[in-house]
Amino acid sequence: MHGALAGKRAADYRALALVAIIRELRAAGFVSRRPLADELNRRGIPTARGGHWHYTTVARMLTRVGRIVPAKSGRINTALATKQAADVRAEALGPTIRKLRKAGFVSIKAIAHELNQREIPTARGGKWHKTSVTRLLHRLERLEPSSRTVIAADE
Numbered sequence: 543m544h545g546a547l548a549g550k551r552a553a554d555y556r557a558l559a560l561v562a563i564i565r566e567l568r569a570a571g572f573v574s575r576r577p578l579a580d581e582l583n584r585r586g587i588p589t590a591r592g593g594h595w596h597y598t599t600v601a602r603m604l605t606r607v608g609r610i611v612p613a614k615s616g617r618i619n620t621a622l623a624t625k626q627a628a629d630v631r632a633e634a635l636g637p638t639i640r641k642l643r644k645a646g647f648v649s650i651k652a653i654a655h656e657l658n659q660r661e662i663p664t665a666r667g668g669k670w671h672k673t674s675v676t677r678l679l680h681r682l683e684r685l686e687p688s689s690r691t692v693i694a695a696d697e
Contacts, residue, residue, distance in 0.1 A: 556590050557606040563587065564604070568630045574665060575600040631665055632681040638662065639682065650675045 572578045575597035582595040647656045654670040
């Protein structure tokens with residue numbers, strides 16, 4: 543039993559050592575598990591056993607450091623993890639949206655067009671549409687109730 547406890551402690555230390563990197567990657571827009579795994583592999587950061595990162599190893603590590611909350615059954619609460627990831631991504635895009643609005647891009651269509659022009663991908667790596675921008679703005683409004691982001695009607 544002592545060996546299992548030592549293994550868990552070692553895994554905790556490894557996971558905690560990666561918290562700063564994960565925080566940096568999430569701020570840069572890598573919020574879901576698969577892109578996080580891809581970026582960790584691209585940077586040459588090995589897993590605990592020296593292998594490659596997969597979305598399941600990222601999920602285990604995020605669970606270990608408390609970034610994903612496991613459900614009562616012991617499984618990862620994917621709905622909560624998805625919402626948390628969307629919140630982090632929205633917070634990361636908040637300053638960009640504010641800059642766009644100050645620069646005169648106020649309609650939803652104009653914001654979507656400018657995000658695409660700047661090659662800022664959506665959470666799944668796709669193009670921005672009016673619906674995805676609307677959802678982002680609603681999420682930002684919920685996350686930043688004091689700033690009261692006003693959603694401009696598209697003309």
